[in-house]
Amino acid sequence: MQQYITAISASPTPTSILLLFLVVIAYLLCRRKSLLRGPPSPSWLLGHEGQIPLQATAGVLERKWTKEYGTAFRLASFTGKDAIFVNDPKALQYILGEKPYDFPRGGDITMMGTALLGPGITTMDGAYHQRQRKVLNPAFSPINSMANTWAVLLQDHGAKMIDSIRAQSEEGADHVVDILEWTAKYALDIVGLVAFRHDFGAISEPKVPLVEALAHAFDIAATKMNFVDLLMTMAAIRFPSCIPALIKIPTPLQRAAREFKDLSRRTAMGIMQTALADPKERTGKDVVSSIASSYHSTDPGLKLSLDEVLAQMTTFVLAGQETTSSTMGFLLYELATHPADQERARAEVQELYGRKGNTTLDAKDFESLSFVTAVAKEALRMHPSGHTLPRYSAAADVIPLATPVTLEDGTVTKSIPVRKGERILCSIISYNYLQSVWGADADEWNPERFLDGREINSNVGLFGRLLSFSAGSRGCIAQWRLAVLEMQVVISLMLKNFVIRPAPDAKVKMMVTHFTTMPAVEGQEDKGGRVPLILESLA
């Protein structure tokens, strides 16, 4: 986000002048103050939204503001307009769980989705989204018999990852391995194999072109975004209907996004064309079959266009890789720094393998690992891969609250009225740390909280009352069945094969990017995401 500061000094172009004009108009039209209290804005142009990604550790500011103003307050969005910040469980359940189509995604997210992915499930809203979700949901349904197929695949591919990690840890005398490199490769291959029956080869190949193109687009977003990109983001938030025109402006970021989108379309075409042509494919239950049958469907409520078909592959890669990979990176670091929990989890895994024999386990076996699952939940709670979900109100509404808040005029209220078009920042990270939900030890690592029978005062979330997978019909499609199974398998294989310790002088912190978090070594953030661990082989 340093680019915000350098970008502002860049010389003006006709496009930036026009966009700035639009943004100033938006500021003048929209600067009515919300009734909520909130911290003073640090800058009229960037507001708190520019400040959040600049903080050293994710969630610190949001938790400080929550202590001061409660679970719903006013923040300054870009161009001085107010945004409503919420982490109240009842409000989040209302916005994300009950009325997802009345509170669509913010224009900034939609613009990025349109530019990078095209009309895939994460980009679309309303009836378009509903139709795509209807097509794709069955492939991830909890009653879908795919779970055991996934368990086999996760273990087979996991064994390859363990061999590669062991070889790398034995190469150096200090046994240090950057585990994030491997969780990233594994998560990518698993999305390809589970959803598209395609092996990207990340565990075995040094470079995967699609990933290189995505990394290039992200690198530009993180370091080379210019003033025009920043103004485009602001314009997209204020004028979402201008997004198709905005993404045609040829900034370096938009060019990199287009390169990625073209390559991903070609890759998706190569993978999907046989399935789309084969009538036998239309009866299966996995993602490829669901997409193929909807492509040929004559029912408008199920029909997917070729553009929509091709957009799904990159959508799944983007939605399923970094999320899973960074959660597992944080999780293994937490086990390295909490050796008693590591021993307890290992004992549970060894007991299971002892009872079942050294064989491939099924999904139910992994579900039976209660402490391992509690560890996975605690990692998801403390290190959600997305820290904020931006939304806006499609119509005027009243959002209910579990805990009352005090307004500017001193009135105490249990609901907040919103006008049409208000920006709402749903804060996953600060909800996941609320003491009113998780107890007085909410700031501490404690997987036992999920086993000690304490009451968790919330109904929001898809898994373990956590918001890490969001909620409702726009929540993570893969959540507990696939994503959690993946975590359970990786923990089990890692603990069965290695003793894990933190690398010396490598304290891992939760770095913030625009809307996501990433594990990085304190003081070495410029090297990007890393989790160096000492891995001593047990075999």
Ligand code: HEM
């Ligand atoms: C620990 C792992 C994961 C986490 C924490 C996670 C989290 C999330 C969150 C918070 C959302 C909602 C985003 C929003 O509303 O803007 C989401 C949506 C989604 N996730 Fe995940 N995810 C994970 C793994 C996966 C995997 C493995 C896949 C695919 C194989 C996947 C596919 C998706 C898709 C397709 C959506 C869009 C759903 C929709 O818009 O209807 N996720 N995920």
